[in-house]
Amino acid sequence: MILKTAMTSRATTVACFWAMSAACTAANTSSGASAGPVAGPTPVNLTLTAVQGLRVGHFTLAERPTGCTVILAKEGNIASVDVRGAAPGTRETDILSPVNESRTVDAIVLSGGSAYGLDAASGVEKWLGEHGVGHSDGPTLGVPVVSSAVLIDLWFGGSPKVRPGADCGYRAADGASEAPVQEGNVGAGAGATVGKFLGLGGGRGGPMKAGIGSSAIKRTDGLVVAAIVAVNALGDIVDPMSGRIVAGVRGADGRLADARALLRAGRTAAGRAGDNTTIGVVATNARLKKVQMQKVAQMAHDGYARAISPVHTLADGDTIFSLATGAWSGQVSDSAVGALAADVMADAIVRAAVQASSSHGLPSARQLDTVPRRFKQ
Secondary structure (H helix, E strand, O other), rough: OOOHHHHHHHHHHHHHHHHHHHHHHHHHHHHHHHHHHOOOOOOOOOOOHHOOEEEEEEEEEEEOOOEEEEEEEEOEEEEEEEOOOOOOOEEHHHHHOOOOOOOOOEEEEOOHHHHHHHHHHHHHHHHHHHHOOOOOOOOEEEEEEEEEEEEOOOOOOOOOOOOOOOHHHHHHHHOOOEEEEEOOHHHHOOOEEHHHHOOOOOOOOOOOOOEEEEEEEEEEOOOOEEEEEEEOOEEEOOOOOOEEEEEEOEEOOOOOOOOHHHHOOOOOOOOOOOOOOEEEEEEEEOOHHHHHHHHHHHHHHHHHHHHHHHOOOOOOOOOEEEEEEOOOOOOOOOOHHHHHHHHHHHHHHHHHHHHHOOOOEEOOOOHHHOOOHHHHO
């Protein structure tokens, strides 16, 4: 039997934790403003943290391009997940099914390092426990719920023995904030690559660099829908607005080869099971039920299909988590949120390629000058 006093104590502790976090953010902002010139208007946050109640932290390893990204969710959120890829690496996803008990998570971890990277969630769990965050499992014990998904980047940029562990997750959680999400070669996207349709390549051909991308839609009625994604796909990244390839498989001449054309010409994908995987989170400030959030996660995969070709292959472990914070009191259907989630996810995927920098011999979209015009403005 769970004591009422224990539940009250935990709720008070968590509320204080988030209140102190907000106060620290405000204090830092105020201090920075008084120490320097008067700043201009604050840029509009169109990343995942535009959703009230979410904080994001990255930690990137210096020894090899890899790392993890942590999304901390305020108490009371509703969460679910949808796994479409055939080679997923996940933790605590079954608990997010609508038929199972838990409705919420305390954190979601996206990590490089293949299955080894699942250990990053243990560090996040430790950090949450130290800060009094966790679901009561007795009079005094709080057990955090931390869901996670990983991508494979072990082949890229150095020794495969360098991979995210518990310390990586702990430090990412410790650095999480409500600031606009940093994109590109950071966190879980540090070792992310795309365009491995013909294998890892050699010479001038092969894949390209991608990373972390994030995007948000803010409606005038107050609804916010946002996404964050680490893009490590077998396929090409395609701009849905123009149909043009932003990053992907390159031929021996170093130019984009177009996986769609290769498929139609009879070429067979060379990617091995699990060598890839795109993992992400969609979130909203709406009030939705768990089964509705599963539908939102399912619909968000349409964003994968719009911006990655081919996608959901045997060599990908594509996974999308979904979160609803309930901070907005308006009314909206799960279909509307899901449709918007697909839009922001597609945009976040393109941004993951656009914001990435060339690394360890792999060019980025910037280097090949394939960045869509709207991102150059």
